[in-house]
Amino acid sequence: MQNTRILLAARPDGWVDDSHFTQDTQPVPEPGDGQILLRTIYLSVDPYMRGRMNDTKSYIPPFQIGEPLSGGVVAEVVHSNHADFAVGDTVIGLLDWAEYSVSNGEGLRKVHAGGHPLSYHLGILGMPGLTAYVGLVEVGRVQAGESVFVTAASGAVGSVVGQIARNMDCYVAGSAGSDAKVAHLKNTLGFNDAFNYKSVDSVHKTIAGLFPKGINVAFENVGGAQFEAAIWNMAVFGRIALCGMIADYNISRSEMPAGPRGMTNLIGRNVTLQGFIVSNYPQAAPAWDAQCREWLAAGKMTYDESVAEGIGAAPGAFVGMMKGENFGKQIVKVGDE
Numbered sequence: 001m002q003n004t005r006i007l008l009a010a011r012p013d014g015w016v017d018d019s020h021f022t023q024d025t026q027p028v029p030e031p032g033d034g035q036i037l038l039r040t041i042y043l044s045v046d047p048y049m050r051g052r053m054n055d056t057k058s059y060i061p062p063f064q065i066g067e068p069l070s071g072g073v074v075a076e077v078v079h080s081n082h083a084d085f086a087v088g089d090t091v092i093g094l095l096d097w098a099e100y101s102v103s104n105g106e107g108l109r110k111v112h113a114g115g116h117p118l119s120y121h122l123g124i125l126g127m128p129g130l131t132a133y134v135g136l137v138e139v140g141r142v143q144a145g146e147s148v149f150v151t152a153a154s155g156a157v158g159s160v161v162g163q164i165a166r167n168m169d170c171y172v173a174g175s176a177g178s179d180a181k182v183a184h185l186k187n188t189l190g191f192n193d194a195f196n197y198k199s200v201d202s203v204h205k206t207i208a209g210l211f212p213k214g215i216n217v218a219f220e221n222v223g224g225a226q227f228e229a230a231i232w233n234m235a236v237f238g239r240i241a242l243c244g245m246i247a248d249y250n251i252s253r254s255e256m257p258a259g260p261r262g263m264t265n266l267i268g269r270n271v272t273l274q275g276f277i278v279s280n281y282p283q284a285a286p287a288w289d290a291q292c293r294e295w296l297a298a299g300k301m302t303y304d305e306s307v308a309e310g311i312g313a314a315p316g317a318f319v320g321m322m323k324g325e326n327f328g329k330q331i332v333k334v335g336d337e
């Protein structure tokens with residue numbers, strides 16, 4: 001049996017494209033004592049992986065040229081030399097972008113679909129869903145009835161932020177990069193309002209119009225002009241949960257990232273700005289898992305996925321996600337459930 005893997009071919013300086021990836025095919029690895037062989041079912045395509053393509057020190061080490069990329073994977077145990085794992089178990093963990101991989105079990109968690117698609121463990125029931133909850137509830141300290149603004153609102157994280165806010169009777173408005181995404185936010189996900197940041201005359205004026213009394217909680221996924229506009233429109237004692245700045249991820253190493261300007265607004269208005277990394281909030285996971293399953297069962301939470309097919313489609317799915325081609329959570333289906 002053969003095993004196709006996706007490797008880093010070169011480090012991007014600016015926009016990532018297909019040339020930064022390559023693939024190889026090798027015999028399926030043999031698990032040793034205390035190891036298991038895993039068959040990949042779904043792999044997750046996440047913006048933070050772009051940072052791992054740079055050779056910079058961060059909270060997670062860089063990918064190495066000529067080595068497989070790795071990320072969130074749902075996989076089936078197909079051979080086990082490990083007492084805690086049996087053939088047929090389904091697990092989630094940080095694994096190689098490969099059809100098969102070997103693991104000693106460290107960092108793996110068994111998952112049960114529980115009536116929901118298995119792929120949800122890479123999305124709403126996984127890291128992106130928890131990110132939405134942690135950012136809005138723990139970092140943003142949102143209260144029922146407050147006003148919430150979220151950028152990249154139709155994506156894996158943003159779509160959950162908006163629905164949590166809606167379920168808490170907040171006023172929620174979001175931005176996204178196409179009219180189809182904006183319509184989906186308003187018509188299906190229950191946002192009170194939404195706008196296409198690429199086509200409005202002024203992001204600043206649009207946000208000011210949507211939040212005449214100011215934003216209580218801004219959930220920032222993008223950075224740049226939208227972040228700046230949110231800063232100018234914060235309410236007194238507002239909170240900004242700084243989750244991501246995807247607008248900066250593909251700029252050249254020789255360029256300075258965009259603003260924001262207007263930080264003095266935060267002083268006079270007593271605004272709290274806090275960045276966060278979801279993996280530092282594991283204690284929030286049980287509460288979110290229970291709440292999320294309750295809302296899913298009650299039809300009070302929906303989730304969209306863009307599914308690319310086959311391991312060879314992973315680089316294109318990643319590049320496309322960076323350009324906004326995904327609708328909801330981007331995943332790759334590598335093998336059958």
Ligand code: NDP
Nearest residue numbers: 047155156157176177221243244245246247276277278324
């Ligand atoms: P998404 O599913 O939202 O996909 C990324 C989206 O970002 C694209 O679809 C695109 O949507 C938007 N985008 C890309 N480039 C730009 C740009 N230049 N300006 C504006 N929008 C852009 O991804 P996720 O939900 O997985 O991640 C959202 C954010 O959350 C990212 O910044 C990510 O790094 C961050 N994150 C942070 C975590 C943490 O622990 N702090 C954990 C997980 C994610 P559109 O068509 O609307 O432009």
